[in-house]
Amino acid sequence: MKAIEVSGVSAGYGGEPVIKEIDLAVDSQQLLAILGRSGSGKSTLVKTITGFIRPLCGKIFLDGVQVAGPEVFVPPELRNIGLVPQEGGLFPHLSVAQNVEFGIRKDAGKDLRVQELLELVDLRELARARPQELSGGQQQRVSLARALARRPSVILLDEPFNALDATLRDHVRADIAEILSHTSTTAILVTHDQDEALSTAHSIALMDLGRILAFGSPQSLYQSPNSIPAAKLLGPINEIPGTVASEHIADTEFGEMTFDTHELTEVGTRGTVLTRPESIDFGNQGTSALVESIRFHGHQAMVTVITQSGLRLKVRDEQSVTSHIGDTVQLVFNDVNTFIPASQASGRL
Amino acid sequence: MFARKIALLTVVSVLTAPLLVACSSDSGSNGSSEEITLYSGRGEYLVGSLFDQFTEETGIKVNARYGGSAELAAQMLEEGDKSPAQVYLSQDSGALGTVEGILATLPTSIVNLIPESYRAANDTWIGVTGRARVIAYDSETVTEGEVPTSVFDLTDEKWRGQVGIAPANASFQSFITAMRIAEGEEATRNWLEDLVANDVQKYEKNGLILDAVDSGQVELGLINHYYWFRKAAEVGEDSMRAQISFADPKDPLSLINVSGVGLLKKSQENPNAIAFVKWLMSKETQEWFANTTYEYPLLPAAEAAEGLPALDSLLGPDIDLAQLSDLPATLKLLQDVGLI
């Protein structure tokens, strides 16, 4: 049984649906990241799952129980989904402890539970503080504690790290992932940050123009994307035109390149070989190219080169700077590539 | 916290509200018991104590609703036959004329108390008090001899920008109606146009004209006589810069207008309402008006206040007061010349 199952859901705000025919499933205790640019329909999907929008068609199940469908609509307050919105969404007129206990029924165990939750997020000493006295990261942790208070079947984190500065973000992200796994909570993380999705989630759904482009583990999506847009969403990618020569070999301007494939492709099919910057190395022999620009990242560098045919490629230089602008370098292609036939280039599942 | 205080205040006030209403108004006046409901176009400040006196003498309580005569008339017309009003006391005959359709015919014993010229031809209302139109003048700049005695002198170049009128006021409109009847439509229209061309100054009310004359803003003002006497009584005669002059007895300017009273149709037989009207016309009440408001009593037996010229001597233009309710034509005329 899946913790969340979304099948064939379309939804919107009247007029053209904003999200179309969404299928999604999350296993219990897993963290799914929904990754997409702003305007891709992520927030609408979240609102539909939480119950603030009624889908036009399709069904949604939580722990096997239908909460939305043609005949069923369970309002948000009865779905038991924890929500951690952008910037925390803490009630400014309530203290930290009051925020956390907001969703808990009044009974003997309440105070204990609040204590427990505050300990979980490591904010016990701030129980009486007002939200505006907390740092951004603390606010997010309170928000998470509040969402966890009712032992929800699932937690939705809607771009929760947006407002945090970069150094803080990694910490808070790790903290929250830790807490979620510690409490065995199923969660959906909505984000536009590929690193965040790749580093935190058990699985990723890529969203664009209201549809799910791809769905799978971070690793498989990163290394063998099923379309060019999906590939781009997860990070920089090189597109090299080629033709299928045999089962796992394509002919390109750089000679034969090996690729993995989702389905068998006929020999002679034209298309694109996708290769990540880290799948290209600088060597002593191979294809020569001219270094056009270098972006230095400290532990590594991203080098843009121009091949003789005029194709621009991005190469990750793990040694940090070993070349200079204007140098001629030799490129070696690794075997971790994907082939996308021209007919599927736009990438719909 | 602020919001909490407000909430508390709400609770307290809502709880005490019924109490306060009960103290300040005695509702449920259906006229069956010893009380009457009166719509009074004359202010409480003036007649409130008079009504108390009536209650004291007769035991009949007066539920008086005060308002502008015209507004009350509009309200009664809007209320139609569901109006709670039983008696309508009006500041001027014009307002009475417009509600004639919902007024009852008064008993002959009442209408015969006063001369024919001060009541409605169809006996739906009678005059209670009379007022003369006078010219107030600024005694510091104008001598009594210079004050015009005829309306037609007011358009003289000499008074350019110096004449104050209240064209929206019922008594001014009655005067124009009287002028139309006495002098003819054409002459009245010409006169009004001349008046406008002579930069006549418009005020909202008689009282404001008098204030303007008294403070030297205009030299002349057309008002009702008692405004002057009332103001003199309030601030002292010696401090009055404005003085008044009565017009030529035959001139439309010297029109005698009346305040009056009528019974609503459903109260035609109501003894309390009839008693109230009778009481208004009693010698004592009439003289109370004479001495308190400086108006002319209309009951022949009652005497006017000291210092006023006799009502008979003012005569006024030879017209029937009932004709003064021909307001629409007057209003049209005033609209045409741009005065209202």
Add this chain to the structure above:
Amino acid sequence: MPSSPAPRTPRLLFWGAAAAASIAAIPLLYLVIRITGSGIDSILEVLSRGRTWETAGTSLGLAFTVIIASLAISYPTALILTRVHVPFPRSFFTLAVLPLAIPSYVAAYAWLAQFPAMSGFWAAALILTLVSFPYTFLPIIVSLRTSDHSLEQVARSLGRTPITAFLATSFRQSTPAAAAGSLLIGLYVLSDFGVVALFRVDTFTRVIYSTYRASFDKTSAAVLAGILVLLAIILISLERKARGRTLRYRPDRGVANSLSRLTSTRGIRSASVAWLTGLATTSLLIPTASLFILMSEGTRALDWGELTTAVINTVVVSFVGAVIAVGLALPIAALTSRFRNRKSAAIESLSYSGLALPGVVIGLSLVFLSINVFPAIYQSFFLLAFAYAVLFLPKSLGASRSAFESTPPVLEQVARSLGKKPMSAWMFTTGRLSLTGVAAGGLLVMLTSMKELPATLMLRPTGFETLATELWNRTELAAYGAAVPYALALIAVAAIPAFLLSKAILVTKSEEKRPTEISISA
């Protein structure tokens, strides 16, 4: 924050708001009945009068003059109080709000008593400005306090002078608030009768009054009132244009961007104090001092019992009216603050009709409705309170709406996800956080109701006297000396809600710090 398209309107909320708006639109309905009940000839006759359009022009001209003058007073005053170190800033702030307590007709009379030569368009414009500028001052100062100061610094860094930087940033950000306040002033001027009557300006409302008063010609009066509604629609649509979509939720980002007072030279400080003192003198001191002078001239002794009864009645009836107004405004504000579309705009516009129409029209329309449909409440305490609610609903509406707008909608969603039903989620979050703003709107209704006269005369229970009616009782008979204690009592009583209003704004802005934005604007 990327704005997502508005979700579909909840049906219950929509119908609740529609019901409240239709109650507010009763006067309009009455006008339609009266206008359609008459022949087209009489309508055309009214429309063809040159005077109709001439006075309509005067009314609009007066409205715009007063708006511009109010803005010209409000901006410098708000700037001084937000950016210059002046002594007693809170007291000066309160003094700039208190003119709301002075009924326009009392101010006009008080000035006229000292300066009898005052008359005409400019005198009326002056007095109307002095009593109504707080309607723009309040929203502007709130906006200047909350506006993002860093934008102004950016503009300076891009080479703008202090003045052009201000105009390009904070001023621009304040225009919706200023426009909303201007609308209230415009509608107020259109429907004002007292001041224009005393200063003898021929405005449209004055013509409507003369028409009602003189002829009981319901048709032409109704047609004229209909035109006034059209003029009001012009103002409302101008305001909506100025407001645009900018007033949606603005997160308050805390201390970093808040305004630091500029270091000011001694010259600027003394000029500022002179300006504030001058304003308080003309708007408060002159009228009240004039009233005290007049009172010393009165002769009749004051009946304290009568005065006390009038004070109590005034406070209670205007308070109940304010409570009803807030009740009617809540669903409309909840709807328009979150769902902005054509339907909600129509509902909002309908609820403004009360403010544009002269009191006599509102009065007669409620006479008409009540006596024909609810005769039991005719001329009852409740009907009078209800009339105030209809008349002044927009004032409470504007305050509630901007309070709701400044509360993040996500809080409501969080509350629902934590198990609260829609209503209680709203109460716990948006409702709770907007309480002060909503209360401020109620105070404004209360304060305006206290000064209302024409509808009060028509609808109050027989024998029920308020300060305004007692005042009228006396001035009607030119007993000005006797009227003065009532005028002063009215100012004193109305000063209480005005004072609380200024406190409410100070409290929210300085101590609570977080989202509730108070704005009295529409």
